[in-house]
Amino acid sequence: xxxxxxxxxxxxxxxxxxxxxxxxxxxxxxxxxxxxxxxxxxxxxxxxxxxxxxxxxxxxxxxxxxxxxxxxxxxxxxxxxxxxxxxxxxxxxxxxxxxxxxxxxxxxxxxxxxxxxxxxxxxxxxxxxxxxxxxxxxxxxxxxxxxxxxxxxxxxxxxxxxxxxxxxxxxxxxxxxxxxxx
Numbered sequence: 730x731x732x733x734x735x736x737x738x739x740x741x742x743x744x745x746x747x748x749x750x751x752x753x754x755x756x757x758x759x760x761x762x763x764x765x766x767x768x769x770x771x772x773x774x775x776x777x778x779x780x781x782x783x784x785x786x787x788x789x790x791x792x793x794x795x796x797x798x799x800x801x802x803x804x805x806x807x808x809x810x811x812x813x814x815x816x817x818x819x820x821x822x823x824x825x826x827x828x829x830x831x832x833x834x835x836x837x838x839x840x841x842x843x844x845x846x847x848x849x850x851x852x853x854x855x856x857x858x859x860x861x862x863x864x865x866x867x868x869x870x871x872x873x874x875x876x877x878x879x880x881x882x883x884x885x886x887x888x889x890x891x892x893x894x895x896x897x898x899x900x901x902x903x904x905x906x907x908x909x910x911x
Contacts, residue, residue, distance in 0.1 A: 740766045740775035748784055752793065755785050756817035787819040791826035794818075799830045803843040806836055808871025840872045840880050853886055860887065 740762045747753065747761060755776065762772045779785040791813055798804045798812055806827050813823045847863055855863075860881075867877045881887045 791822040805871030
């Protein structure tokens with residue numbers, strides 16, 4: 730029985746099919762096309778054509794992706810930066826995209842939204858370990874430790890446990906933090 734060998738897919742056609750499903754950053758698309766069409770020298774030409782047509786644009790992708798994550802998942806600035814880096818967005822486009830997202834919706838408002846959501850599932854009274862867990866989950870969402878402590882201290886139900894808690898207590902617990910501040 731003969732095996733049916735297919736010709737490698739055309740990179741431009743493959744890219745258009747991929748873009749029909751979801752948006753891609755330029756580097757992410759290049760990586761995916763090189764994986765799908767390993768022998769093809771046409772990958773660079775396909776990327777260039779997609780950019781020329783406006784289907785690939787890291788600035789627009791970064792803004793839309795960051796906005797979507799901030800609004801739907803209440804991610805803070807540090808987490809947005811990590812997510813954009815994971816999507817292989819050009820590093821020059823990351824910071825402007827994050828800034829534009831938080832011009833429209835302040836990070837503090839998203840922090841309050843995330844905190845309110847977490848409080849709906851918390852059992853009160855809050856113990857110190859549960860309080861620490863709450864703060865760690867907000868850190869993982871990408872918010873600054875200082876902002877988290879300020880937000881929980883103004884909540885009457887959290888104030889007794891939050892009073893003797895400092896931002897340094899959160900940062901020294903092993904949770905990785907970006908060095909950039911929003």
